[in-house]
Amino acid sequence: MRPPLLSHKRVMRAFTRAGFHVIRQGKHISMWNGETMIIIPRSDPVDPWTLKGIIRDAGLTIEEFIDLV
Numbered sequence: 001m002r003p004p005l006l007s008h009k010r011v012m013r014a015f016t017r018a019g020f021h022v023i024r025q026g027k028h029i030s031m032w033n034g035e036t037m038i039i040i041p042r043s044d045p046v047d048p049w050t051l052k053g054i055i056r057d058a059g060l061t062i063e064e065f066i067d068l069v
Contacts, residue, residue, distance in 0.1 A: 001062045003052050005045040006069065011054075012040060014068040018060060033058075 012029055020031040029040040038058050041050060055065045
């Protein structure tokens with residue numbers, strides 16, 4: 001399954017619902033949940049291939065991520 005085309009703001013909001021919080025912002029957004037750090041590029045839309053890797057690194061499935069969006 002392929003992740004949807006989303007802006008970096010919607011991706012950030014979905015990961016916030018998953019328990020992550022922003023620790024640093026610049027050209028990329030760093031988010032942390034206490035044990036895992038993910039990096040979200042500031043691009044609209046976020047490339048689906050990149051987003052798939054971020055979702056995997058966060059320990060979620062694409063279906064779980066879509067439920068958070």
